[in-house]
Amino acid sequence: MMRPGGILFSEMTPEPSWEAEFHDWYDTEHIPVRMAAPGFLGAQRYNRQEGPGFLAVYDMEAPTALQTEEYKRIKGEPSERTARMLRDVSGFTRYTGKLLSWQQQEGISDTEVLESPVLYPVFFTVPPDRQADFNAWYTEDHVPKLLQEPQWLGCRRYEIVDGAPHDYSHIALHHLASAQALESPARAAARNTPWRDRLASESWFRGTYMIFLRRGARFSAQQAGQKLESDDE
Template sequence: MAKRAVLFTEMAPGASWEHEFNRWYDTEHIPPRMDVPGFINAQRYRNVDSPAYLALYDLEGRGALETQAYKQIKANLDETTRRILADVTDFTRYIGEEIGCWRRPDANNVSLNEAAFVYAVFFTVPPDRAEEFDRWYEEDDVPVLLRCPDWLAVRRFRIVEAEPQPFTHLALHYLASLDALQSDARQQARNSPWRMRLAQEDWFKAHFAVFGRTGQLFVANH
């Protein structure tokens, strides 16, 4: 069975044409992808600290991006799309295969796409440290974070395609409020002895960003 996957992609429009960018994204860019086999849904977010926008596409598997339907969309860009893609900055594109998903028990019936914020954390992990890194995340970090009522869920991914940075791991933290980032639970997680030991290693440097949900949820038509 194919592993569930996510397409994580960012773009930043110019301030003078941000409205046009959002209209294009919502009416021209995402809708055709909802007809592609293997696409499940798409939700957009805006970086709380920059003008960059994030789109998260949930996929039945990474093979959705290899279908003929998706390749045709990528190969047949109209003039507006070509112009916008040429003018955006801060472009990223990461494809991740899901390792696991952990939720607060009281959030089991909540759609993660309804979370007000997504806190994205990337790491570049050496192959010989990946096993311990995964154990630390799942046995030490996630359980403590989920003690916070506003920390709804954590999804972890192993990155299989990365642009522009060579990240290997992605965690998406779904938050009901930004208060979660100042919570006692997060402070406890950051100060755990296991994390402190890993933090002494040169590779243990996280890249992170916080995004606020914007616009509607797009759901596949098939």
């Protein structure tokens, strides 16, 4: 499997009165249509652990998958149902990222990481002149210590190249076997090092943290292609 060089992180919240229709639309139309577009590799949906909100993380070969004529047509010519859903949802977020690093436990596959039960995204807004130090700290100091916890399956980090509603510059997608990993001694140790303390003393070092639980099976572009072939028979 090709490692995703780009992601689209998209969160939205429907009204409770039509949540069931929202999920049917997302699973049977919204994601499958995108999986058939060039450059899309897969997608996974999530529920927020606390409060409303549903997330989809689309994995792409590169952020340029959002610039193809096929994708522009999908965005520019939505079905009536899609237009209605996107008009009426709230809590909309949309961030596009370019791969910086991918680290994971030895002995597990990329698929096991991507299908983790828990996703723990962390956003930062890092000044340009501090990004080299920040990136080195994350990959050389922070993540290796987190991976001392067996339930911390992996971390993939992306530079945000476009997004709203906030001006984040980086996102780390931490894939966990259980949210209990957040209470582990390994995480405590990772948050208590001289390098982190030095960065934490700077005013910009304020992360935004979320916890999401996997919702349903992972979607893949391969499955979308197989369905298209079946429909043509």
